[in-house]
Amino acid sequence: MTDRRLFTRKLDIARGAVDMTHGSGGKAMAQLVRELFAAAFANPWLDQGNDQAAFDVPGGRMVMTTDGFVVSPLFFPGGDIGSLAVHGTVNDVAMAGAVPLHLTAGFIIEEGFPLADLKRVVDSMAAAAREAGVAIVSGDTKVVERGKGDGIFITTTGIGMVPPGVAPSGDRARPGDAILVSGTMGDHGVAIMSTRDNLGFETAILSDSAALNGLVAAMVAAVPDVHVLRDPTRGGLATTLNEIAHQSGVGMRLRESDIPVRAQVTAACELLGLDPLYAANEGKLIAICAEEECDRLLSVMRDHPLGRDAACIGRVVEDPHRFVQMETRFGGRRIVDWLTGEQLPRIC
Template structure:
C-alpha cells in the first residue's frame, strides 16, 4: 500500500473528522485509506494496492450482485450500516444458492463525520466479512460537502460461485410447491423504526441482520433442487412473494397463523401503524420447493441456528391473475398486494 514515510503524524481516530481533503486523491486520502480501510480489510488481493483486484475466476457458474446502503440511523440495535452492507450483499449472492467469495465497497462520506464513528463502522464491516468468510478486495472513497450527505453511504458488489446442480430462481415456482420462511418476520424494520421514534418495549427488538450463506449451504445440501430462494428485505414478505408470483406466473395461498412473528414485533407494528408482512428483514429468507421436498427442507433449515424457527407458511397455486392470497386467522381470505408507496424509508 502507500508508503508510510509520506506521513509524519497518524490520523486522530479518536477526535478527528472527515474533511474534503480525504476525498482529494492526495496525501490525506492515502493516509485515510492506509490507516483505516486497508488496515481493517487487509487481505492479499487488497494489499496489492491497485485500483482493482486481479484473480483467477473460480470454477463453476459465477454470481454478481450490487447493492447500496443508506440506512438511518447508522447504528441500530443488532447492527450498523457497515455490518448490514456485508450481510445484505452476501445474502443476495446466497439467494442464488452461491458460495460468496469477494466483496467490493464504496464509501460516500460527509465532511465533518467523526473518524471515531467511521472507524467503528469499518471495523464492524471487517468483522462481518471475516465471519462470512469473504474478502473485501477493492473499494473507493469519496467525500461530499457538509450538509450534502448523511454521514456515510455504502455501495457494494458481491461475487460468488454456484455449486453444480443448484439453480434457484424467481421464475421457478410451480403450482403445488410449498412456501417456507426461515424465521420471524419484520424484526429489522421494527428495530430501525423503534430506534428512530425512541420507542422502548419490555423486550428489546433487535435487527435480524446476519449472513445467511451457511443456512443456504445446509438447505441445498439437503434439497439441491430448491426452486426459489429470496430474502424479503424492502417491502417485506408480502412484496417479495408478489415479485416471485409475477416472475413465475402463479398465485400463492398463505396461512396467516403459520407465519412466524415475535409478539413484541406485532405489538410495535400495531403501535406504529405498520403491517408486519410489509416490514423489512435482513436475516431471513423465503424458500419455495416441490411439495415432496418440503419436510426435508424444513428439517434442514431447523437444524441450523438461523433456521430454528422456520415454518411452512403456504402453497403455490394456479392463478392467471398472479395474486398472493392469505387465509386469515378468522377463516376468511384476503389479497396480499404489493407494497404501495413507502412504508419505511431508508430501512437498509
C-alpha cells in the same frame, strides 16, 4: 405479458421526479426499475429479474450482485450500516444458492463525519466479513461536502460461485410448491423504527441482520433443486412474494397462523398501524421447493441456528392474476398486495 396491477400508469419522465416511494422496495420502485433502468440496460442477465445476475465463466457458474446502504440511523439495535452492508450483499449472493467469494465496498462519506464513527463502521464490516467467510478485496472512498450526503453511504458488491445442479430463481415457483420462511418476520424493520426520533418508540427487538450463506449451503446440500430463494428485505415478505408470483406467473396461498412473527413485533406494528408482513428483514429468507422436498428442507433449516423458527407458510397455486392471498387467523381470506407508497424510508 404486462401485469396491469403494477403498471397502470407509465412514469411521467418529462415532468416527474424521484420521490421516497421509488426507494421503498414496493410498486413504485418496481415500476422505476422496469420502465427506466431495465429498459435502458436490457441484457439477458439483468432480465433474469433476480437480486443477483448469474452467468457462466470458464470453470463454472458465477453470480454478481450489488446493494447500496443508506440506513438511518447508522447504528441500530442488533447492527449498524457496516454489518448490514456485508450481510445484505452476502445474502443476495447466497440467494442464488451460491458460495460468496469476494466483496468490494464503495464509501460515500459526508465531510465532517467523525473518524471514530467511520472506524466503528469499518471494524463492524470487517468482523461481519470474517464471520461470513468472505474478503473485502477492493474499495473506493469519496467525500462530499457537508449537507450533500448523510454521514456515510456504503455500496457493496459481491460475487460467488454456484455449485453444479443448483439454480434457484424467482421465475421457478410452480403450482403445488411449498413456501417456507427461515424465521420470524419484520424484526429489522421494527428495530430501525424503534430508533427513529420522531416515533419516540422503544422496544427490545433487535435487527435480525445476519449472513445467510451458511444456512443456504446446508439447504442446497440437502435439496439442490430448491426452486426459489430470496431474502425479504425492503417491502417485506408480502412484497417479495408478489415479486416472485409476478416473475413465475403463479398465485400463492398463505396461512397467516403459520407465519412466524414475534409478539413484540406484532405489538409494535399494531401501535404504529403497520403490518409486519411489509416490514424489512435482513437475516431471513424465503424458500420455495417441490412439495415432496418440503419436510427435508424444513428439517435442515431448523437444524441451523439461523433457521430455528423456520416454517412452511403456504403453497404456490395456479392463478392467472398472480395474486398472493392469505387465510387470516379468523378464517377469512384477503389479498396480500405489493407495498404501495412507503412503509418506512431508509430501512437499509
